[in-house]
Amino acid sequence: MAGNVPLQQISAPIQTNSSTSEPKWLRFVLISIALIFLGIFLLLPLITIFIQAFDQGVKVYLAAITEPDALAAIKLTLLVAVIAVPLNAIFGVAAAWAVSKFQFKGKNLLITLIDLPFAVSPVIAGLVFVLLFSTHGLFGEWLFAHNIKIIFAVPGIVLATVFVTLPFVARELIPLMQAQGTSEEEASLTLGAGGWKTFWYVTLPNIKWGLLYGVILCNARAIGEFGAVSVVSGHIRGLTNTMPLHIEILYGEYRFAAAFAVATLMSILAIITLIIKSLLEWKTKKQLMNN
């Protein structure tokens, strides 16, 4: 359910009129309350991460992010994202094409199914793959006989991450492509272009920013996912620990500075995600105004 806010919703210019506006002092009070709330609930935790990370000096910080277990966790996290994000991006484009370019029965049910992973607890997302692939699971005996390990191994982490991040790209593209309609594709086909050619040269340029937006949100969640991955990972150091799990272990061992040091890396990534997101929103807003 996170980040499913359509990209094309943009702000209208601010109008001021004395009969439909508030006195200056009230505006000031409302803005102040809003900013104080955000400051305490969002900004303060963010600042805490960076201060705690450098609590014991730069040396401890650098040691924490370069120790072998941390590097292995970073590598695994990136590997999982590199597999999960493209899979869900391709799925998102296919699903959005089917839903937005055609009319068919059961469309709303399909959209609800795509949304489903957002409504399911991450812990359950992990549990379902345990029920399928662990030694006691449905395919457990078969996998054991063929010496394939999914749970407490990398494939399980990838599956759980794909499940949790599945809706992101589709949710961004469906409203965007529905708003764009089918006339441009129909024109391209009338002019003799084939289906794939039409997709590459007409549809893809039209949806590229929305696609990028979805991919960025999907990537942020894939890298940061904790609950689902925690269930299937088995927490084997250097092998099946992603960055969030590594942070949990460090924190549990009271190595707070080290835990926050790794957390800063993920926080920087989160901040970059927010900046790109804002830029993309600003870009589509400009594009819409030019049209």
Add this chain to the structure above:
Amino acid sequence: MSNGRKQKRGFKKNNVLPGFGLSLGYTMLYLSILVILPLTMIFFNTSKMGWTRFWDTVLDPRVVASYKLSFGASFTAALINVVFGVLLAWVLVRYPFPGKRIVDGLVDLPFALPTAVAGIALTTLYAPNGWIGSLLGFKVAFTPIGVTIALTFIGLPFVVRMVQPVLQNLEKEIEEASASLGATRLQTFIKVIIPELLPAILAGFTLAFARSLGEYGSVVFIAGNMPMKTEITPLLIITKLEQYDYAGATAIASVMLFISFVLLFCINLLQWWTNRNMTTN
């Protein structure tokens, strides 16, 4: 099945664009393997355990205590987010102030920041020796209040992002009409603006509530996880899994999944209501 072509024509109405079969087929296959099959495992495994064992598991006092905590904290957090979410959306849409674009971007931080990172940061802040925890006269971390704070953090963007576009599309004319008919600003806000925003507020509330019920990463650190007191339902599933009590974990999961489905249904209904309101305006 023999008249599949004919059926397909009735089932699909637009025949000009190519790729319907391919894109819908791929979508269905992908969803079936990754979402539908895994989720049916929950109900399949639950049905194998028998009614008495199922009820004994899901109505165990420790499990019931976790429902109470999860529901209570999620509900309170979503309510806090309604109040401050509407305020934030209002301020962001209506008032100009310096740094507004940064503030607008910052609202999405809980979506972008990994939950475990948020969890350890909040715990450090609200622990008895933390910056905020040491200022307050009562214990926050490792109590239900701490759980509520973590869930408020997680659910913060939902109400803002649901209300913001509706508020932007709200026409000034209705407020002007209300003012010209003699209503005060407060009356206009309560009787004209709030009813227009209501579907979006409810949708945001339900989204935040649903997310909070299942949330794990940001809560486990600040909760303290004491049985009967500060144990959330998702944590109980993990606890049972760690004891290799797969049936117990699955039974609790099926209860949560059922509630998720109900909430998802409500969200769809509310979003349909919001869209209808936005198009008729």
